[in-house]
Amino acid sequence: MREITFSEALGEAMYEEMSRDPTIFTYGEDIAKQGGIFGAYKSLLGKFQGRVIDTPISEEVIFGSALGAALAGMRPVAEFHFADFLFTGMTAIANQIMKFRYMTGGQAKLHLVLRGPDGISKSAAAQHSESIETIFMHIPGIKVIVPSTPYDMKGLFKTALKSEDPVICFEHKMLYGLKGPVPDEEYYIPFGKADVKREGKDVTVVTTSRMVHESLKAAANLEKEGISVEVVDLRTLVPWDRETVINSVKKTHRLVVAHETWKRSGWSSEIAFIVQREAFDYLDAPIEKVGAYNVHIPFSPPLQDFVVPDYKDVEKAVKNVLGGI
């Protein structure tokens, strides 16, 4: 199978769906002429005249206008530039987009997508490194997709572009350049279906995004020590695939939930709660969480590396749930 990058996969999804559906248009900062700050839209450069738009740095209008455009029959894809700047226009999302359909008694189909980069990169520091997907899982009203591979990026994003509900897509900065197999044939990945990225029998690691790759690396290392790790990539957080997670835990009897965001009240807490309630009798050990320390992402490389989790933290957590082997 051919291999393309995560970024190219996004571009292909956009290209195919924009060709199919004339109501799709996309806008944000630095996208029409530059192709996005991380080049995610490079494949759209010069195409779709008037439907790829550079905008002022006006986050509240970038997000709020997506709602207005959807209500007026378009299918907007608004870019948030950096996940940190979702906060800048957060009211348009949390008070308007996420509430509109519910508040109005289901009058509207809100076919709109918010997308952009999140997560750490090389010393981007505290205001350009956030992983805040948990917040969008906490507040009702938007579907949350968190792809980890080019294949998932394309398939999930194509589904997002056909969704009748609002979707937010978090694309980890460190993944844009990642290559992976993507078929020539068209495909869509439904929301709420996890993907078992690696089968194993001793411990389940539930994860998303960049931490999928850290978890796979940890699993490969642990295999050498005779520990078999199953890596479950949730792919979407709203909705999330309870069934696959529970079934995996019933098989392995041990669970680690790994994400890049802060450990405290990160989405791992929700997964852990549901698993202890639904599969309490199957658990042979307390559930472990992997996440960032509860401080901001610092600048200096050794500080960033210390705060943000990687494969070593996953390995440690797996060993902990195995009783400190």
Place this chain on the structure above:
Amino acid sequence: MEYDKEFLQGLYATMVRIRTFESKAEELFLQGKLPGFIHLYIGEEAIATGAMANLRKSDYITSTHRGHGHMIAKGADIKKMMAELYGKETGYCRGKGGSMHIADLSIGVLGANGEVAGGLPIAAGAGMAIKLQKKDDVVIAFFGDGASNRGAFHEALNWCSVFKLPVIFLNENNQFASTERVQETTSVANISDRAVGYNIPGVSIDGNDVIAVYETVKAAVERARSGGGPTLIEAKTYRIKGHFVGDPTLYREKSEVDEHWAQEPIGRFERELVSMGLLSEEEKKKIWDAAKSEVEEAVKFAESSPYPAPESALTDLFVDDAGYDY
């Protein structure tokens, strides 16, 4: 006045319908029949009425927390509005929104809004859609004086100016943002002065003069329909009632309100029409009676409607809720 009698009486009748609805809503609220809180449009009816007389059904508006008048003038169903105020299943939002979240997408009302200036980015988006669809519809974004101090206002004006979007920013300066006076919280004497910063036309008018509103908005709508971009209009009015029903209004004297009451738009327009021989006592009575019985019907409809089933609270979040944790 160069307008025909039917048109002028139509404006009068719309203002009367709004006033009648609002007076009834106030009465019902004070009787404890309506949950939550409501914000009345009494004294500001000329703005919604004059503005909306320029719109067609396919045009959009975004409204505010003080939105009943906008809804009625755009052609909303008063029964469904009243039922929503009661929190009933037959209301516009099936009881999920209440007064501040009424919307009717079928007539282009993209929602009242509980957030000050919350509708302005939405209006900008509808404007983008119209432009991309190559239509000649327009959007009127209603907002209060307080909203002009929010970032969303400034972002939206710049945005719509840059993209030359068919959006009319119609400011209802009723002199009060909640309990605060506009002159104590706003850096300009006229909110329309802010148009200069965004390179668009700005004009301030007497918002209690329904014909002035009609004509000013007409020019802005024509400009927007023909690709000329946005306009900022400040319609100066006065909030006769408190911020919400039950507001003790400790921030002003009754004498100030009385003074403004003499200038309220319905009485004023009525005096003009009567003096020009365009409204007889009989016609006037007919208009008020029709409004009264329409509102009474709406109350009956609302009161006889059922409350929503409690478990229906778990509907209307998503179109497709497969796999969703309620």
